[in-house]
Amino acid sequence: MKILLTGANGYIGARLIPALLAKGHEVACLVRDPKLFAKQSEYANQVTLITGDLLRNRSLQALPADIDAAYYLVNALPQTSGFAGLEALSAQNFVQAIDQTTCKQIISLSEIDDHLGEAGLSRLHVEEILREADAAITILKSxxxxxxxxxxxxxxxxxxxxxxxxxxxxxxxxxxxxxATCNVIDYLAGCLLNEDTFNSEFHIxxxxxxxxxxxxxxxxxxxxxxxxxxxxxxxxxxxxxxxxxxxxxxxxxxxxxxxxxxxxxxxxSRDDTIRRIIxxxxxxxxxxxxxxx
Incomplete structure:
Protein backbone atom coordinates (compact mmCIF):
# COMPACT_ATOMS: atom_id res chain seq x y z
CA MET A 1 0.00 0.00 0.00
CA LYS A 2 1.06 3.60 -0.56
CA ILE A 3 1.02 5.53 2.72
CA LEU A 4 1.35 9.29 3.24
CA LEU A 5 3.02 10.31 6.50
CA THR A 6 2.94 13.82 7.91
CA GLY A 7 4.96 14.62 11.00
CA ALA A 8 7.74 12.30 9.82
CA ASN A 9 10.34 14.28 11.80
CA GLY A 10 8.31 14.03 15.00
CA TYR A 11 8.84 11.58 17.85
CA ILE A 12 6.14 9.11 16.79
CA GLY A 13 6.37 9.71 13.04
CA ALA A 14 10.09 8.93 12.95
CA ARG A 15 9.45 5.61 14.71
CA LEU A 16 6.47 4.70 12.56
CA ILE A 17 8.49 4.81 9.31
CA PRO A 18 10.52 1.61 9.92
CA ALA A 19 7.40 -0.22 11.12
CA LEU A 20 5.56 0.60 7.89
CA LEU A 21 8.56 -0.26 5.72
CA ALA A 22 8.96 -3.59 7.52
CA LYS A 23 5.40 -4.47 6.48
CA GLY A 24 6.24 -3.80 2.85
CA HIS A 25 4.36 -0.50 2.48
CA GLU A 26 5.47 2.28 0.17
CA VAL A 27 5.88 5.38 2.34
CA ALA A 28 5.70 8.99 1.17
CA CYS A 29 6.74 11.61 3.74
CA LEU A 30 5.53 15.20 3.57
CA VAL A 31 8.42 17.36 4.86
CA ARG A 32 9.26 21.05 4.83
CA ASP A 33 13.00 20.53 4.28
CA PRO A 34 14.07 17.33 2.47
CA LYS A 35 17.77 18.00 3.16
CA LEU A 36 17.15 18.31 6.89
CA PHE A 37 15.03 15.16 6.88
CA ALA A 38 17.81 13.28 5.06
CA LYS A 39 20.27 14.32 7.78
CA GLN A 40 17.94 13.27 10.59
CA SER A 41 16.50 10.01 9.24
CA GLU A 42 18.35 6.86 8.26
CA TYR A 43 15.32 5.89 6.16
CA ALA A 44 15.38 8.93 3.85
CA ASN A 45 16.56 6.85 0.90
CA GLN A 46 13.80 4.27 1.46
CA VAL A 47 10.85 6.68 1.30
CA THR A 48 9.47 9.18 -1.19
CA LEU A 49 9.91 12.77 -0.08
CA ILE A 50 7.20 15.33 -0.86
CA THR A 51 8.11 18.94 -0.13
CA GLY A 52 5.57 21.22 1.47
CA ASP A 53 4.54 23.23 4.50
CA LEU A 54 0.95 22.64 5.61
CA LEU A 55 0.81 26.22 6.86
CA ARG A 56 1.59 27.48 3.35
CA ASN A 57 -0.78 25.88 0.88
CA ARG A 58 1.08 27.16 -2.19
CA SER A 59 4.28 25.42 -1.03
CA LEU A 60 2.70 21.96 -1.21
CA GLN A 61 3.73 19.69 -4.02
CA ALA A 62 0.89 17.67 -5.50
CA LEU A 63 0.38 14.46 -3.56
CA PRO A 64 0.53 11.12 -5.41
CA ALA A 65 -3.01 10.40 -6.63
CA ASP A 66 -2.88 6.72 -5.64
CA ILE A 67 -2.42 7.14 -1.88
CA ASP A 68 -4.24 4.41 0.07
CA ALA A 69 -4.06 5.88 3.59
CA ALA A 70 -2.53 8.84 5.42
CA TYR A 71 -1.24 9.53 8.92
CA TYR A 72 -1.82 13.02 10.30
CA LEU A 73 0.85 13.26 13.00
CA VAL A 74 1.56 16.97 12.83
CA ASN A 75 3.00 18.11 16.16
CA ALA A 76 0.88 20.44 18.27
CA LEU A 77 2.05 24.03 18.07
CA PRO A 78 3.25 25.92 21.19
CA GLN A 79 0.48 27.60 23.14
CA THR A 80 1.10 31.11 21.89
CA SER A 81 -1.26 33.69 20.52
CA GLY A 82 -2.95 32.42 17.38
CA PHE A 83 -1.66 28.86 17.63
CA ALA A 84 -5.19 27.39 17.45
CA GLY A 85 -5.83 29.17 14.17
CA LEU A 86 -2.56 27.87 12.74
CA GLU A 87 -3.36 24.28 13.74
CA ALA A 88 -6.76 24.61 12.07
CA LEU A 89 -5.14 26.05 8.92
CA SER A 90 -2.70 23.12 8.80
CA ALA A 91 -5.55 20.60 9.02
CA GLN A 92 -7.63 22.44 6.39
CA ASN A 93 -4.73 22.48 3.92
CA PHE A 94 -4.10 18.78 4.59
CA VAL A 95 -7.74 17.86 3.92
CA GLN A 96 -7.80 19.94 0.75
CA ALA A 97 -4.69 18.13 -0.53
CA ILE A 98 -5.69 14.60 0.52
CA ASP A 99 -9.14 14.94 -1.05
CA GLN A 100 -7.39 15.10 -4.43
CA THR A 101 -6.18 11.51 -3.93
CA THR A 102 -7.77 8.07 -3.60
CA CYS A 103 -6.99 7.99 0.15
CA LYS A 104 -9.41 5.71 1.98
CA GLN A 105 -8.38 6.43 5.59
CA ILE A 106 -6.81 9.15 7.71
CA ILE A 107 -5.24 8.10 11.04
CA SER A 108 -4.58 10.75 13.67
CA LEU A 109 -2.97 10.60 17.12
CA SER A 110 -3.52 12.94 20.07
CA GLU A 111 -3.75 12.80 23.85
CA ILE A 112 -6.71 11.99 26.05
CA ASP A 113 -7.74 15.40 27.34
CA ASP A 114 -10.87 15.38 29.47
CA HIS A 115 -10.44 18.83 30.99
CA LEU A 116 -10.21 20.49 27.54
CA GLY A 117 -7.82 23.32 28.13
CA GLU A 118 -6.73 25.61 25.32
CA ALA A 119 -4.62 22.92 23.65
CA GLY A 120 -7.37 20.30 23.99
CA LEU A 121 -10.01 22.54 22.45
CA SER A 122 -7.68 23.31 19.55
CA ARG A 123 -7.08 19.61 18.96
CA LEU A 124 -10.84 18.92 18.96
CA HIS A 125 -11.24 21.58 16.28
CA VAL A 126 -8.50 19.91 14.22
CA GLU A 127 -10.28 16.56 14.53
CA GLU A 128 -13.55 18.14 13.36
CA ILE A 129 -11.76 19.45 10.28
CA LEU A 130 -10.19 16.03 9.56
CA ARG A 131 -13.65 14.44 9.77
CA GLU A 132 -14.72 16.61 6.82
CA ALA A 133 -12.30 14.78 4.51
CA ASP A 134 -13.62 12.29 1.96
CA ALA A 135 -11.60 9.49 3.59
CA ALA A 136 -12.69 7.61 6.72
CA ILE A 137 -11.11 8.93 9.93
CA THR A 138 -9.52 6.95 12.76
CA ILE A 139 -8.53 8.91 15.87
CA LEU A 140 -6.31 7.38 18.54
CA LYS A 141 -6.07 9.20 21.87
CA SER A 142 -3.20 8.10 24.06
CA ALA A 180 5.08 2.22 25.79
CA THR A 181 6.15 3.91 22.56
CA CYS A 182 6.34 0.54 20.78
CA ASN A 183 2.70 -0.16 21.66
CA VAL A 184 1.63 3.20 20.21
CA ILE A 185 3.36 2.18 16.98
CA ASP A 186 1.62 -1.23 17.14
CA TYR A 187 -1.78 0.44 17.32
CA LEU A 188 -1.02 2.99 14.59
CA ALA A 189 0.14 0.24 12.24
CA GLY A 190 -2.72 -2.07 13.24
CA CYS A 191 -5.36 0.52 12.34
CA LEU A 192 -4.10 0.80 8.78
CA LEU A 193 -7.05 0.12 6.41
CA ASN A 194 -8.69 -1.89 9.19
CA GLU A 195 -12.35 -1.21 8.46
CA ASP A 196 -13.28 -1.95 12.07
CA THR A 197 -11.50 1.29 12.97
CA PHE A 198 -13.07 3.49 10.27
CA ASN A 199 -14.85 6.65 11.45
CA SER A 200 -14.11 5.82 15.07
CA GLU A 201 -12.20 7.19 18.06
CA PHE A 202 -10.27 4.97 20.49
CA HIS A 203 -8.30 5.35 23.70
CA ILE A 204 -4.93 3.59 23.82
CA SER A 269 -8.28 5.28 29.44
CA ARG A 270 -12.03 4.86 29.75
CA ASP A 271 -12.42 2.68 26.68
CA ASP A 272 -10.56 -0.55 25.85
CA THR A 273 -12.45 -1.33 22.61
CA ILE A 274 -9.23 -1.07 20.60
CA ARG A 275 -7.77 -4.05 22.48
CA ARG A 276 -10.45 -6.32 21.02
CA ILE A 277 -9.97 -5.01 17.49
CA ILE A 278 -6.15 -4.92 17.53
Missing amino acids: TMIVGQGSIALELLEGLTKKSPIIIAANWAKAQEQPI AGPDIVTFKQMLLTYGEVCRQRKVKVMTVPQVSAALSSYWLNYLTPISYSHAKTLVENLKFDLV PVQLQTLKEALTQCA
Whole structure:
Protein backbone atom coordinates (compact mmCIF):
# COMPACT_ATOMS: atom_id res chain seq x y z
CA MET A 1 0.00 0.00 0.00
CA LYS A 2 1.06 3.60 -0.56
CA ILE A 3 1.02 5.53 2.72
CA LEU A 4 1.35 9.29 3.24
CA LEU A 5 3.02 10.31 6.50
CA THR A 6 2.94 13.82 7.91
CA GLY A 7 4.96 14.62 11.00
CA ALA A 8 7.74 12.30 9.82
CA ASN A 9 10.34 14.28 11.80
CA GLY A 10 8.31 14.03 15.00
CA TYR A 11 8.84 11.58 17.85
CA ILE A 12 6.14 9.11 16.79
CA GLY A 13 6.37 9.71 13.04
CA ALA A 14 10.09 8.93 12.95
CA ARG A 15 9.45 5.61 14.71
CA LEU A 16 6.47 4.70 12.56
CA ILE A 17 8.49 4.81 9.31
CA PRO A 18 10.52 1.61 9.92
CA ALA A 19 7.40 -0.22 11.12
CA LEU A 20 5.56 0.60 7.89
CA LEU A 21 8.56 -0.26 5.72
CA ALA A 22 8.96 -3.59 7.52
CA LYS A 23 5.40 -4.47 6.48
CA GLY A 24 6.24 -3.80 2.85
CA HIS A 25 4.36 -0.50 2.48
CA GLU A 26 5.47 2.28 0.17
CA VAL A 27 5.88 5.38 2.34
CA ALA A 28 5.70 8.99 1.17
CA CYS A 29 6.74 11.61 3.74
CA LEU A 30 5.53 15.20 3.57
CA VAL A 31 8.42 17.36 4.86
CA ARG A 32 9.26 21.05 4.83
CA ASP A 33 13.00 20.53 4.28
CA PRO A 34 14.07 17.33 2.47
CA LYS A 35 17.77 18.00 3.16
CA LEU A 36 17.15 18.31 6.89
CA PHE A 37 15.03 15.16 6.88
CA ALA A 38 17.81 13.28 5.06
CA LYS A 39 20.27 14.32 7.78
CA GLN A 40 17.94 13.27 10.59
CA SER A 41 16.50 10.01 9.24
CA GLU A 42 18.35 6.86 8.26
CA TYR A 43 15.32 5.89 6.16
CA ALA A 44 15.38 8.93 3.85
CA ASN A 45 16.56 6.85 0.90
CA GLN A 46 13.80 4.27 1.46
CA VAL A 47 10.85 6.68 1.30
CA THR A 48 9.47 9.18 -1.19
CA LEU A 49 9.91 12.77 -0.08
CA ILE A 50 7.20 15.33 -0.86
CA THR A 51 8.11 18.94 -0.13
CA GLY A 52 5.57 21.22 1.47
CA ASP A 53 4.54 23.23 4.50
CA LEU A 54 0.95 22.64 5.61
CA LEU A 55 0.81 26.22 6.86
CA ARG A 56 1.59 27.48 3.35
CA ASN A 57 -0.78 25.88 0.88
CA ARG A 58 1.08 27.16 -2.19
CA SER A 59 4.28 25.42 -1.03
CA LEU A 60 2.70 21.96 -1.21
CA GLN A 61 3.73 19.69 -4.02
CA ALA A 62 0.89 17.67 -5.50
CA LEU A 63 0.38 14.46 -3.56
CA PRO A 64 0.53 11.12 -5.41
CA ALA A 65 -3.01 10.40 -6.63
CA ASP A 66 -2.88 6.72 -5.64
CA ILE A 67 -2.42 7.14 -1.88
CA ASP A 68 -4.24 4.41 0.07
CA ALA A 69 -4.06 5.88 3.59
CA ALA A 70 -2.53 8.84 5.42
CA TYR A 71 -1.24 9.53 8.92
CA TYR A 72 -1.82 13.02 10.30
CA LEU A 73 0.85 13.26 13.00
CA VAL A 74 1.56 16.97 12.83
CA ASN A 75 3.00 18.11 16.16
CA ALA A 76 0.88 20.44 18.27
CA LEU A 77 2.05 24.03 18.07
CA PRO A 78 3.25 25.92 21.19
CA GLN A 79 0.48 27.60 23.14
CA THR A 80 1.10 31.11 21.89
CA SER A 81 -1.26 33.69 20.52
CA GLY A 82 -2.95 32.42 17.38
CA PHE A 83 -1.66 28.86 17.63
CA ALA A 84 -5.19 27.39 17.45
CA GLY A 85 -5.83 29.17 14.17
CA LEU A 86 -2.56 27.87 12.74
CA GLU A 87 -3.36 24.28 13.74
CA ALA A 88 -6.76 24.61 12.07
CA LEU A 89 -5.14 26.05 8.92
CA SER A 90 -2.70 23.12 8.80
CA ALA A 91 -5.55 20.60 9.02
CA GLN A 92 -7.63 22.44 6.39
CA ASN A 93 -4.73 22.48 3.92
CA PHE A 94 -4.10 18.78 4.59
CA VAL A 95 -7.74 17.86 3.92
CA GLN A 96 -7.80 19.94 0.75
CA ALA A 97 -4.69 18.13 -0.53
CA ILE A 98 -5.69 14.60 0.52
CA ASP A 99 -9.14 14.94 -1.05
CA GLN A 100 -7.39 15.10 -4.43
CA THR A 101 -6.18 11.51 -3.93
CA THR A 102 -7.77 8.07 -3.60
CA CYS A 103 -6.99 7.99 0.15
CA LYS A 104 -9.41 5.71 1.98
CA GLN A 105 -8.38 6.43 5.59
CA ILE A 106 -6.81 9.15 7.71
CA ILE A 107 -5.24 8.10 11.04
CA SER A 108 -4.58 10.75 13.67
CA LEU A 109 -2.97 10.60 17.12
CA SER A 110 -3.52 12.94 20.07
CA GLU A 111 -3.75 12.80 23.85
CA ILE A 112 -6.71 11.99 26.05
CA ASP A 113 -7.74 15.40 27.34
CA ASP A 114 -10.87 15.38 29.47
CA HIS A 115 -10.44 18.83 30.99
CA LEU A 116 -10.21 20.49 27.54
CA GLY A 117 -7.82 23.32 28.13
CA GLU A 118 -6.73 25.61 25.32
CA ALA A 119 -4.62 22.92 23.65
CA GLY A 120 -7.37 20.30 23.99
CA LEU A 121 -10.01 22.54 22.45
CA SER A 122 -7.68 23.31 19.55
CA ARG A 123 -7.08 19.61 18.96
CA LEU A 124 -10.84 18.92 18.96
CA HIS A 125 -11.24 21.58 16.28
CA VAL A 126 -8.50 19.91 14.22
CA GLU A 127 -10.28 16.56 14.53
CA GLU A 128 -13.55 18.14 13.36
CA ILE A 129 -11.76 19.45 10.28
CA LEU A 130 -10.19 16.03 9.56
CA ARG A 131 -13.65 14.44 9.77
CA GLU A 132 -14.72 16.61 6.82
CA ALA A 133 -12.30 14.78 4.51
CA ASP A 134 -13.62 12.29 1.96
CA ALA A 135 -11.60 9.49 3.59
CA ALA A 136 -12.69 7.61 6.72
CA ILE A 137 -11.11 8.93 9.93
CA THR A 138 -9.52 6.95 12.76
CA ILE A 139 -8.53 8.91 15.87
CA LEU A 140 -6.31 7.38 18.54
CA LYS A 141 -6.07 9.20 21.87
CA SER A 142 -3.20 8.10 24.06
CA THR A 143 -2.19 8.38 27.65
CA MET A 144 1.38 9.40 28.63
CA ILE A 145 3.85 7.85 26.16
CA VAL A 146 6.98 6.32 27.68
CA GLY A 147 9.99 5.46 25.54
CA GLN A 148 13.50 6.55 24.70
CA GLY A 149 13.36 10.22 23.72
CA SER A 150 9.75 10.80 24.77
CA ILE A 151 8.74 13.93 26.65
CA ALA A 152 7.57 11.74 29.55
CA LEU A 153 11.01 10.15 29.84
CA GLU A 154 12.72 13.54 29.67
CA LEU A 155 10.43 14.67 32.48
CA LEU A 156 11.26 11.66 34.67
CA GLU A 157 14.97 11.96 33.92
CA GLY A 158 15.08 15.65 34.76
CA LEU A 159 13.10 15.38 37.97
CA THR A 160 15.17 12.49 39.36
CA LYS A 161 18.62 13.97 38.73
CA LYS A 162 18.68 15.42 42.22
CA SER A 163 17.20 14.22 45.50
CA PRO A 164 14.81 14.94 47.09
CA ILE A 165 12.22 15.74 44.40
CA ILE A 166 9.75 18.41 45.40
CA ILE A 167 6.46 18.31 43.50
CA ALA A 168 3.00 19.72 44.00
CA ALA A 169 0.57 17.53 45.92
CA ASN A 170 -1.90 17.32 43.03
CA TRP A 171 0.87 16.03 40.74
CA ALA A 172 1.76 13.26 43.15
CA LYS A 173 -1.83 12.02 43.34
CA ALA A 174 -2.69 12.29 39.64
CA GLN A 175 -3.34 8.85 38.14
CA GLU A 176 -1.51 7.90 34.96
CA GLN A 177 -1.82 4.91 32.62
CA PRO A 178 1.42 5.15 30.65
CA ILE A 179 1.79 3.40 27.32
CA ALA A 180 5.08 2.22 25.79
CA THR A 181 6.15 3.91 22.56
CA CYS A 182 6.34 0.54 20.78
CA ASN A 183 2.70 -0.16 21.66
CA VAL A 184 1.63 3.20 20.21
CA ILE A 185 3.36 2.18 16.98
CA ASP A 186 1.62 -1.23 17.14
CA TYR A 187 -1.78 0.44 17.32
CA LEU A 188 -1.02 2.99 14.59
CA ALA A 189 0.14 0.24 12.24
CA GLY A 190 -2.72 -2.07 13.24
CA CYS A 191 -5.36 0.52 12.34
CA LEU A 192 -4.10 0.80 8.78
CA LEU A 193 -7.05 0.12 6.41
CA ASN A 194 -8.69 -1.89 9.19
CA GLU A 195 -12.35 -1.21 8.46
CA ASP A 196 -13.28 -1.95 12.07
CA THR A 197 -11.50 1.29 12.97
CA PHE A 198 -13.07 3.49 10.27
CA ASN A 199 -14.85 6.65 11.45
CA SER A 200 -14.11 5.82 15.07
CA GLU A 201 -12.20 7.19 18.06
CA PHE A 202 -10.27 4.97 20.49
CA HIS A 203 -8.30 5.35 23.70
CA ILE A 204 -4.93 3.59 23.82
CA ALA A 205 -3.13 2.94 27.10
CA GLY A 206 -0.80 0.55 28.90
CA PRO A 207 -1.85 -2.06 31.47
CA ASP A 208 -0.75 -0.19 34.64
CA ILE A 209 -2.64 2.57 36.43
CA VAL A 210 -0.24 4.37 38.78
CA THR A 211 0.09 7.76 40.41
CA PHE A 212 2.69 10.17 39.08
CA LYS A 213 4.59 9.71 42.35
CA GLN A 214 4.68 5.96 41.71
CA MET A 215 5.99 6.64 38.21
CA LEU A 216 8.87 8.64 39.68
CA LEU A 217 9.65 5.89 42.21
CA THR A 218 9.56 3.21 39.51
CA TYR A 219 11.81 5.26 37.24
CA GLY A 220 14.30 5.65 40.08
CA GLU A 221 14.29 1.92 40.75
CA VAL A 222 14.65 0.85 37.10
CA CYS A 223 16.71 3.60 35.48
CA ARG A 224 18.57 5.25 38.38
CA GLN A 225 18.94 2.01 40.35
CA ARG A 226 18.36 3.88 43.59
CA LYS A 227 15.47 4.88 45.78
CA VAL A 228 14.11 8.26 44.80
CA LYS A 229 12.80 10.52 47.57
CA VAL A 230 9.68 12.49 46.71
CA MET A 231 8.48 15.42 48.81
CA THR A 232 5.14 17.08 48.12
CA VAL A 233 4.03 20.62 48.85
CA PRO A 234 0.42 21.77 49.04
CA GLN A 235 0.53 24.77 46.71
CA VAL A 236 2.77 25.54 43.74
CA SER A 237 1.59 27.94 41.04
CA ALA A 238 1.32 26.65 37.50
CA ALA A 239 3.73 29.34 36.26
CA LEU A 240 6.35 28.45 38.89
CA SER A 241 5.99 24.75 38.14
CA SER A 242 6.41 25.41 34.41
CA TYR A 243 9.58 27.47 34.91
CA TRP A 244 10.88 24.81 37.31
CA LEU A 245 10.36 22.01 34.78
CA ASN A 246 11.92 24.13 32.03
CA TYR A 247 14.98 24.66 34.26
CA LEU A 248 15.40 21.03 35.39
CA THR A 249 14.63 19.28 32.10
CA PRO A 250 15.22 19.76 28.34
CA ILE A 251 11.48 20.41 27.96
CA SER A 252 10.62 23.84 26.52
CA TYR A 253 8.57 26.23 28.63
CA SER A 254 5.52 25.87 26.34
CA HIS A 255 5.61 22.06 26.64
CA ALA A 256 6.29 22.33 30.38
CA LYS A 257 3.20 24.53 30.73
CA THR A 258 1.06 21.92 28.95
CA LEU A 259 2.50 19.13 31.13
CA VAL A 260 1.78 21.04 34.32
CA GLU A 261 -1.82 21.56 33.27
CA ASN A 262 -2.21 17.87 32.35
CA LEU A 263 -0.65 16.66 35.60
CA LYS A 264 -3.45 18.29 37.55
CA PHE A 265 -5.81 15.65 36.21
CA ASP A 266 -5.97 11.87 35.92
CA LEU A 267 -4.89 10.59 32.52
CA VAL A 268 -6.40 7.13 32.15
CA SER A 269 -8.28 5.28 29.44
CA ARG A 270 -12.03 4.86 29.75
CA ASP A 271 -12.42 2.68 26.68
CA ASP A 272 -10.56 -0.55 25.85
CA THR A 273 -12.45 -1.33 22.61
CA ILE A 274 -9.23 -1.07 20.60
CA ARG A 275 -7.77 -4.05 22.48
CA ARG A 276 -10.45 -6.32 21.02
CA ILE A 277 -9.97 -5.01 17.49
CA ILE A 278 -6.15 -4.92 17.53
CA PRO A 279 -4.69 -7.43 20.03
CA VAL A 280 -1.37 -6.05 21.29
CA GLN A 281 1.05 -7.44 23.90
CA LEU A 282 1.11 -4.37 26.12
CA GLN A 283 4.27 -3.52 28.02
CA THR A 284 4.07 -2.65 31.70
CA LEU A 285 5.66 0.58 32.95
CA LYS A 286 8.67 -1.37 34.25
CA GLU A 287 9.10 -3.16 30.94
CA ALA A 288 8.93 0.12 29.01
CA LEU A 289 11.45 1.78 31.35
CA THR A 290 13.79 -1.23 31.23
CA GLN A 291 14.18 -0.71 27.48
CA CYS A 292 15.22 2.90 28.20
CA ALA A 293 17.70 2.12 31.00
